[in-house]
Each structure stands twice: as structure tokens, then as C-alpha cells.
Amino acid sequence: MKKLGISLLAACAVAITLAAWVWHLNLRDEPDLSMPSAAVPASPELLARGAYLALAGNCASCHTTRGGVPYAGGRGIETPFGTVFTSNLTPDVKTGIGAWTPAEFWRAMHNGRARDGRLLYPAFPYTSYTEISRADADALYAYLHNLPATEQPATPHTVRFPYNQQPALAVWRALYFTPGAPPADADRSAEWNRGAYLVRGLGHCGACHTARNALGATDDRLNLAGGMIPMQNWYAPSLTSPHEAGVAGWPREDIVRLLQTGVAPGGSVLGPMAEVVLKSTQHLNEGDLGAMATYLKALPQSDEAPVSAAVDSRVAARGSRLYEQHCAQCHGEQGQGVPGAYPPLAGNRAVTMPKVANLVQAVLNGGYAPATAGNPRPYGMPPFVLVLNDADVAAVLTHVRNSWGNQAGGVAEVEVNRLRAGQGR
Template identity: 60%
Template sequence: MKRALLVIGVLLALVALALGAIVWSMNFGGPRIRDAAPTTPPSQDEAARGAYLARAGNCMLCHTERGGTPYAGGRPVETPFGTVYGSNLTPDADTGLGKWSAAHFRRALHEGRSRDGRLLYPVFPYTHFTRVTDADADALFAYLRSLPPVHKPNRENRLRWPYNLQGSLAIWRSLYFRPEQQQDDPSQTAEWNRGAYLVQGLGHCGACHTARDVLGGQRSSMDLSGGLIPMQNWYAPSLASPTEAGVADWKIEDIARLLSAGAAPRGAVLGPMAEVVLHSTQYLEPADVRAMATYLKSLPQVPTDTDPREVPRPGASVLERGGKLYADHCASCHGDNGQGVPGAYPTLAGNRVITLPVTANLVQVVLRGGFPPATAGQPRPFGMPPFALQFSDADVAAVLTYLRSSWGNKAPPVTELDVTQQRTTTRE
């Protein structure tokens, strides 16, 4: 018996050592980068190209504190595990990228490591940026080097134990991350492949449109089947579902308009996606927007698991209450029958946003308002005012239940608890 236990103990120890060796080699192995920081200024053409790529990646949004100097860092990013602060990307020698080389920067994007080899937290989406080409990484680095240096020390992250440990991060990476290179599909057109590169890599669309598990990991960075954005309580709908946000049956021109202007005949962007359009996609070249549209249109469509025949009928009192609230506060813009006003107020009848299985976005819009981005293609968009101070949680639940049960819409009721949870847990 003792001998058997000893053998089992030795085997377990060997397995633990083997796993430890794998984790170490994947996360801490590899040659050190000894390249010195460049001493000559970047070319204007390379920096200009990098500026465009930084727009495509929406880099400034996370690396700029509100009211702060662009790219000087300091913006807090809330996660379920604590707060991570955007780092200083200006070429300051002490607090920014002034001592970095192009090789250091490429490694950060491709492997998620800092200049000293320290593992970076995946709030920085290197799980997607790993697909960025060397040429694009070098252009991005050239642009950041061209910025005025700002001496601004990076704020210390506030992550709970054990998520603040490099060892824990190494285990996470072993489970969820492998460095990759973007591979063109020879069976597709150059336009499709360019769109795939922008969506899967630099645009990191899957960072929001993919569900995460309890450890913050994703099944695949190329999975666009929808997910709740942590801490923001906005739902990024599935781009591979005709009943959510799939665009397989849209015209290419309409998809491109949604990305560049923020509104199209069959939809408009709100919430986090409005920020993406505002700061990023509206500035992309028409060819790149069309490439993204081409790729998104090609995604295989998988309907969500909802059956209108099984939708419970809400109580008459809830519908009566919701209908009165709608008539008093909503019908003047959206119409008595939810028909909306073309180019101004969206149609609610037959609108798949209204019938999404996840009701987070609807509650957010009623409580906090809905504001499309101001873009060149839509310089003065119509917005929706917030009703958080006018409506109780029961009011919000009633009016949304009314919308989801009227004019041919068939979706489960919204409960008062759904609204209460949104009102109390959303981070500004």
C-alpha cells in the first residue's frame, strides 16, 4: 500500500513538474531582446501610416485618461478582477516607450509581454493583436515615437489576489493564448482577407462580441457569437445570428454605412459600439470599411436558440401599464404603432434589438439614454433622453415588456429584477 502511494505521489510530482515546465516555456522562455531604442526619428510616411492603424485599432480610447493628453495613459479599465490602467504610450524615456525598440513593441503585440519580459494583462487585447503583421506593428511604433513625450508615471493596477500574480497570469495564458499569425484564405478574395485581418486582428471585434467564462477567457478570438461586456453590462450581439446582429442579408453598402456613419437603413449603433464608430471606424478608408463589411456579411449564420411559440404572455396589467407609458413618453417619436421616423427615430416594430434574448441593452437605453455617434455621414444624430429619474424599475420593465409583445414582436417579458440589477451594477 505504501509503495503504491509512493508511486502515485512520484507520478503526480512528475506531472506537476511537466505542467510547470510547459507553463514556464510558453510564458517565460525565449531569447531576451537586447535591441536598443532607435535614435533616428521615424519617417513621416511611416508615422502617418501608423496613425491610421492606431485609429483602426482604437488605441487612443484605452490609453488616454479623460481630459488627459492623448496616449499618455491613466484611463481606468474596470474588470471583474480589479482595475487596470492604460499605460503611457508616448516616447518618454522614463514613463513611456522611450527606451523600447521596434522588436520590444512587436513582442508586446504578438506575445503580450512588456519590454522587460513581464507578462501583460489581456485587457490589452494581444490575444487579437497577435495577428498584426510585423510591418503594421512597426508603423504603429513609428507613430507612437512621433508623438510629443509626456512624463506621466503609469498608475499601479488594482487587481485582487491571485489575479495580480505573474504566475496566475502565466497559467491563464497557457489556457487561453497562443501567439498566431494572420493567414490569408486562398479561396477568398483579397478584399475578404483584408476584412478578416481588420476584424480578427487590429479591430479586435471579438474582444466584445465573444462570450467570456468565469476566468475572463474566450473560446476563440474569432468567435463572434455575442457576449456581455464585463462591468459595462452592454450586450455585444452575435454577428453570426440573423436574429441578433448578423448582416448576411444586408447590402454591402448598408453594412459599410453602419460602420462609417453609425446608422444605416436597418440599424444604428449605441453604447460601446457608438464609441468604436466615433473614435475608429468612421476614419477608415472606404476600401477598408468595405472589406470589413464583406467579411462580416460572409459569416455563417446560426439562429439563436429562441422559439416564439414558447414566449410567456405577460399579464394584462403589465401591458396596460407599459402601453400607457409608451403613449405618454415614446409614441411622439417612435409612432403609435412603433413605426418610427426614417432617418431620425428607429422603428420598434420588427426590430430585432427589441427582441434580443439578452435585455441589457434595452434597459441601458431606457435608463441612460441612447446616443448615436456624430460622424461625417451623420453629423447631427437624433438621440434618446434618459428616463432613469422618471421611471421606476417596474415602469422600465413594463414599457419594455410592452415593446417586446406588440406589433408582431414576440419575446419574453422584462422583469423588475432585470432592471434593478442593471441600475445597481452598471459602471459609468
């Protein structure tokens, strides 16, 4: 009995210690809200800066429903744990952020905590926004507070138990979240640091381009090394691999052009990245796009090359016939494409990446570059979801990945079936 009591005391002590540790980690770098916030005059310059920062952060994309009032929230963000609905960022006092102080807004951006102290779901990318400066947070606050107030009550989240519990969020944060600061590498140029600020912080590129673990946390050791976008079944390719989306060998102006127009000599954007270019990066100035290019060019590159595999001759023959019937008229008999219209498939690293999700998505659902100021009438690819069955899609993509000098593995019919059913991995 005595030993049992000692064991229970020891277990309690461990539990209390762990709870204290979680509590401590969740209160790191919290602003003192008891101190009055100094009002920042909403000058035209500050409002313009806030509007620009909102574009750089692509805030409206998530905080606006289709056809809804900009920034009024309500868009559902699907996650493996349930759906998180975005909040109203207009200055409505009852349902928006009209009653928030600049310090409370800063705490949400920097620490992921709501005005009432609740921990926010990391579907709101405060894990990236924590690197935003206080001055930029204040500019965003000023801009949002000068929008027309819209009364739109919050839609309740539908996150499953136990992920919808605040203690569970606290443990997650203790394990995976550390408050950050704007990049300030003295050994790097001011342009590199600005690029790091935009890519890692405000642009939150790692939210898509970094793999996530089973609990939805990104792995800093694989920062920007590629990852499947949860619930969307698109793959955000690695920015650290020359065989995927690494741009270390690209001319700086081509990177700027891709972010500004959606197309460049070395590639084009489709899927979720098309929305990013459409609603965010095309609106950035040349200096910031150049800074992002400088940072991306300096990322360490992996030298791991794609692995090819033998292809069944019958599948290859079937794919060749389907390509001639459905694809050659645009992409060319030799996969050469048409400059300025249809991308080449020969020598295209987007075709030979180990992950085939994007290829399958483009064939099934079509591929559309964004309509930007620099490319207002982009050519698109029609969907074949009702034309080709799973075996057809697998065969034609296997043909494309192994023709005209391309050397990559085949595409399995089961993989196409999984992605068609919305069960990508």
C-alpha cells in the same frame, strides 16, 4: 512510508512536467531580443500609416484619460478581477515607451509581454493583436515614438489575488492564448482576408462580441456570437445571428454606412459601439470598411430564432399607457419611428433580441448615436432613470417587445433592478 515517498515523487514529477509545459507554452514564438533591431526610417508615409493603424485599433480610446494627453495612459479598465490601468504610450523615456525597441514593442503586441519580460493582463487585447503583422507593428511604433513625450507614471493595477500573480497569468496564457499570424486563407479573396485582419486582429471585435468564461477568456467556438461586455452591462450582439446583429443579408453599402456614420437603414449604434464608430471606424477608408463588410457578410449565420413567451395582461396594459405617455411622440403610435431621426421599434431586431440589457440601458441612461462626419447631428434619446421605476421600465419594454408584430419575451422587473444596480450578467 515507501509508498508515501513514491507518491510524493510522482506528485513532484507531475508538478515539474506541468510547470515545464506552462513555461514552454508561454515562450512560443518569442522574438529574439538579443538581435539588434534595424531602425526603420520614420518617413512621412510610415508615420501616416501608423496614425491610421492607431485609429483602426482604437488605441487612444483606452490609452487616454478623460481630458488627458492622448496616449499618455492612466485610464482604468474595470474587469471582474479588479481594475487594470492603461500604460503610457508616448515616447517618454522614464514613464512611456521611449526606451523600447521595435522588437520589444512587437513582442508586447504579438506575445503580450512587457519590455522587462512581465506578462501583460489580457485587458490589453494582445489575444487579438497577435494577428497583426510585424510591418504594421513597426508602423505603430514609429507613430507613437513621434508623439510628444509626456511624463505620466503608471497607475498601479488593483487586480485581486491570485489574479495579480505572474504564475497565474502564465497558467491562463497556457490555457487560452496561442500566438497568431495575419489571416491568409488562400481559398478566400484578398478583400475577405483584409476584412478578417481588421475585424479579428486590429479591430479586436471579438473582445466584445464573443462570450467570456469565468476566467475572462473568449471562446473561439463562439467567435463573434455575442457576449455581455464585462463590467459595462451592455450586450455586444451576435454577428452570426440574423436575429441580432448579423449582416449577411445586408447590402454591402449599408454595412459600410453603419461603420462610417453610426446609422444605416437596418439599424444604428448605441453604447460602447457608438464610441468605436466615433473614435475608430468612421476614420477608416472606404476600401477597409468594404473589406470589413465582406468579411462580416461571409460569417456563418445561426438559424436559431428568438423564443416568445406569454405576457401578463396587466403588465401589457401598464406598458401601453407608459409608451403612449413617454415614447409615442418620437417612436410613433405604431412604433414606426421617424426616418432619419428616431428608429422604428416595430420589426426592430434590437428590440426583440433575447438579451434585454441594451434596451434597459437605453431607457435608463439614454441612447446616443455618435456624432460623425456623415451624421454630425444625431438624434438622441433622453434618460428615464429618474422618471420610471423598475416596474415601469419592465412594463414599457415588455409592451414594445410584443406590439406591432414584435414577438419576444417579457422583461422582468428583477432584470431591470439588476442592471440599474450595475449587476448585469
